[in-house]
Amino acid sequence: MPALIQLVLKQESINNGIAWVISDVTADFLYTKDYNASILKFIPPTSNEVNYIHLKNIFDNRDSMSGYAYPGYTCNRLSIFFQLIHSGDIQYKNVKSLVYLISDIPGYVVHVSEYNREGENSGWLIENIARNNKPMKDYIKSVVLFVN
Numbered sequence: 227m228p229a230l231i232q233l234v235l236k237q238e239s240i241n242n243g244i245a246w247v248i249s250d251v252t253a254d255f256l257y258t259k260d261y262n263a264s265i266l267k268f269i270p271p272t273s274n275e276v277n278y279i280h281l282k283n284i285f286d287n288r289d290s291m292s293g294y295a296y297p298g299y300t301c302n303r304l305s306i307f308f309q310l311i312h313s314g315d316i317q318y319k320n321v322k323s324l325v326y327l328i329s330d331i332p333g334y335v336v337h338v339s340e341y342n343r344e345g346e347n348s349g350w351l352i353e354n355i356a357r358n359n360k361p362m363k364d365y366i367k368s369v370v371l372f373v374n
Contacts, residue, residue, distance in 0.1 A: 229255055230322065231307075234366055250366065251307040258301055267293030325353070329362050 234250035252258070267290060273280045284291045292299060310316045328336040337354040341347070358365045 228319065229253060229316075231316075248304065250363075251303050253307075256303045256306055258303060269294060326350075327362070327366065329358070329365075333357060333359060335362075335365060 231251060231253040233248055234252075235246045236249045237244050238247045240247075267283075269278070269280045284294050292301060307316075324340060326338040328338060335356045335358045336352055337356065338350055339353040340350050356369075360368070
């Protein structure tokens with residue numbers, strides 16, 4: 227079934243040159259819930275005596291499974307994404323759209339998108355100029371860059 231994936235790419239200096247690297251990924255099918263210390267989930271200390279029967283709770287309650295992780299755990303969507311590619315569970319088809327986020331102006335992020343249409347008002351155009359005082363990583367997580 228086709229699905230949209232949002233890849234966040236950034237440029238890095240590699241081998242005396244510049245390359246695009248994948249820094250994050252989001253998709254409806256990727257697990258994204260991080261550990262929440264306010265949700266008390268645990269495997270009892272005596273669970274080893276009953277052959278860890280309590281592990282079944284993790285499989286039965288998938289939406290709260292990160293509550294069983296160690297404090298400070300954060301979900302690594304990129305590792306999940308790479309594993310799904312490696313296992314063949316997802317395949318690349320095509321790029322639907324591109325959005326460049328330019329953060330060179332302090333306090334602002336410029337969204338640049340490509341518009342292919344007849345006339346002079348086509349090509350790479352500024353789509354939005356947004357105020358931003360957050361780190362870029364947090365800003366990217368707060369905006370939806372594509373529409374289903």
